[in-house]
Amino acid sequence: MATKNVFRFVFAMILLLALVACGSDEPAAEDSGAVEEPAVVEEAAEETAAEAPGETEGAAPAAEDKWCAGTDIVFFPGGSPGGPFATVVYNGAVAAAADLGANVEYVWSDWNPEKMVTQFAEAAATGPDGIAIMGHPGDDAFASVVDDARAQGIIVTSQNTTLQMLEAKYSSTGFGYVGAELYSAGYALGAESAQRFGLGAGDRAMVWGLLAQAGRGQRTQGVIDALEAAGLTVDYLEIDDATNADASAGTSTFVGYASANPDVKLVVTDHGALTATLETYLTSAGFGPDDVYAAGFDLSSATVEAIRGGWTDLVIDQQQWLQGYLPVLQICLTNNYAFTGLHIDTGAGFAHADNIELLVDLVDRQIR
Numbered sequence: 322m323a324t325k326n327v328f329r330f331v332f333a334m335i336l337l338l339a340l341v342a343c344g345s346d347e348p349a350a351e352d353s354g355a356v357e358e359p360a361v362v363e364e365a366a367e368e369t370a371a372e373a374p375g376e377t378e379g380a381a382p383a384a385e386d387k388w389c390a391g392t393d394i395v396f397f398p399g400g401s402p403g404g405p406f407a408t409v410v411y412n413g414a415v416a417a418a419a420d421l422g423a424n425v426e427y428v429w430s431d432w433n434p435e436k437m438v439t440q441f442a443e444a445a446a447t448g449p450d451g452i453a454i455m456g457h458p459g460d461d462a463f464a465s466v467v468d469d470a471r472a473q474g475i476i477v478t479s480q481n482t483t484l485q486m487l488e489a490k491y492s493s494t495g496f497g498y499v500g501a502e503l504y505s506a507g508y509a510l511g512a513e514s515a516q517r518f519g520l521g522a523g524d525r526a527m528v529w530g531l532l533a534q535a536g537r538g539q540r541t542q543g544v545i546d547a548l549e550a551a552g553l554t555v556d557y558l559e560i561d562d563a564t565n566a567d568a569s570a571g572t573s574t575f576v577g578y579a580s581a582n583p584d585v586k587l588v589v590t591d592h593g594a595l596t597a598t599l600e601t602y603l604t605s606a607g608f609g610p611d612d613v614y615a616a617g618f619d620l621s622s623a624t625v626e627a628i629r630g631g632w633t634d635l636v637i638d639q640q641q642w643l644q645g646y647l648p649v650l651q652i653c654l655t656n657n658y659a660f661t662g663l664h665i666d667t668g669a670g671f672a673h674a675d676n677i678e679l680l681v682d683l684v685d686r687q688i689r
Contacts (some may be wrong), residue, residue: 331645356376357358388423392451394418394425395444396649399481400432401566405621406593406641407432409687410480413645414453416627421653434458434534438466445470451495451652456482458568463487478651478662480536480644488662495655497662499647501639503536505593506669507543510637513671514587515551517635518614525584529558529575530591531565533663540618541591541669548587560592568594572605579606585613593619593641600632620672620684628677636682640667642688 339459370408382446396414400407411427418425428444432438432455444452444465452470454463456479467477479488482503513561524546530541534569543558549556558578565570579585590596590602596617603613610631619635627633647665654660672680683689 330579333641334634347553372683380508381432389657390422392421392423392653392656393449394423394649394652395426395428395449395451395452395645396439396645397428397430397437397455399430400594401459404594405597405623406619409621409641409689411647412687413642413647414649415645416642417646417649417653421650423649423653425649427629430455431561432535433566434462436632438462440562441470442466445473445475448473449475450656451476451478453477453648453652454479456480456498457531457537459537460484460486467491476652476655478655481511484536488664492664493661495535495651495660495662497648497651497664499644499651499663499665501637501669502666503540504543506637506639507540507545508547508636509543509669510589510618510671511544511547512551514589514608514614514616514635515553516547516585520551520553520586520614524553524586525556525582526553526583526587526589527556527558527585528591529560529571529590530589530593530630530660531560532557533559533650543590543624544589547590553587556585560595564593564595568592568598569601571595571598572602575602576606579608587614587616590615590617592617593621596633596636597621597623597627599624600627601666602628603632620680622684625677625681625684628672631674633675636672637688638668638672639669640689643667 334614360583398407398411398414414425427438430440437455439459441452452475454477460647463484463489470477471491471494477491478497481500483498524683528541530538530544532538532541543547545557546557558574565575590599596619599615599617604617615633616635617633618639620636620638621640624633624636628636644667682689
């Protein structure tokens with residue numbers, strides 16, 4: 322046992338001496354290279370510092386005020402100047418341009434899909450850094466002009482109406498989406514209307530929408546499917562071009578429908594401007610505020626007053642201000658920092674008489 326203790330003591334002393342030697346200031350053997358390591362690390366650190374963002378050619382600028390200055394964008398608000406929905410979209414884009422410093426040009430389309438495609442091609446010919454488009458014409462109509470724009474290096478993103486094929490193709494280079502998920506938003510409004518108003522089999526509903534527009538029509542289809550699932554009889558009317566551009570042009574159409582169908586219990590307008598005109602339609606047809614349930618999309622000052630007066634009963638708020646702000650931000654992020662496309666659902670919250678006062682100030686300021 323004593324012999325073992327001696328060996329243990331000797332082994333411990335040898336280990337202690339080895340550790341002391343490793344920690345000494347004496348250089349190691351000449352071929353070990355140990356003394357060169359600090360110099361190598363120091364040199365690498367200097368190289369890294371020399372390549373820091375902002376000092377190397379091609380590096381992204383630092384995230385600071387007006388960090389998107391110098392980025393040229395063409396933005397499509399969708400409708401006409403002063404329109405209740407398009408104006409709020411426009412306000413969002415203007416706010417983003419002011420916050421970020423981007424140069425933004427606005428192109429108005431009167432909600433005309435053919436016009437949107439032509440205007441897109443014209444915008445791409447000017448060579449901007451990015452274009453934010455309303456997706457109403459659909460994937461097929463936009464495919465060739467978007468392909469040409471991307472071939473030129475122009476960033477493209479969309480708002481309000483999804484372009485699923487183009488988004489999937491170009492999302493890695495900044496093609497995103499900001500807006501409600503159309504079919505589900507339409508279905509939600511239809512289902513909520515039937516449930517909230519106690520409507521079902523034997524009740525008649527009118528849906529005034531845009532089924533003819535390939536992508537945009539999905540929201541209208543969602544409304545129809547939900548109402549039919551609840552057992553209602555649905556009469557569908559397509560919004561014509563004149564009414565699409567100016568909602569007041571549809572008054573005679575509505576009066577004609579109401580005269581032929583006085584038993585209608587629910588009217589759904591799948592269009593922000595038409596929803597803002599519901600009170601005019603109903604009064605022109607001789608209805609009172611309690612004669613017909615009315616539902617639609619998007620808040621405006623006129624819609625707020627119609628809700629307060631009992632003319633409009635249920636509205637989906639898709640927060641269109643975000644559909645202006647976020648696409649501008651998307652193009653700035655992609656152009657300056659190579660971010661990929663973001664897909665953002667702006668929601669489908671319901672506005673009605675019980676909660677409208679919470680939103681009035683924002684609506685008056687044209688933010689909601």
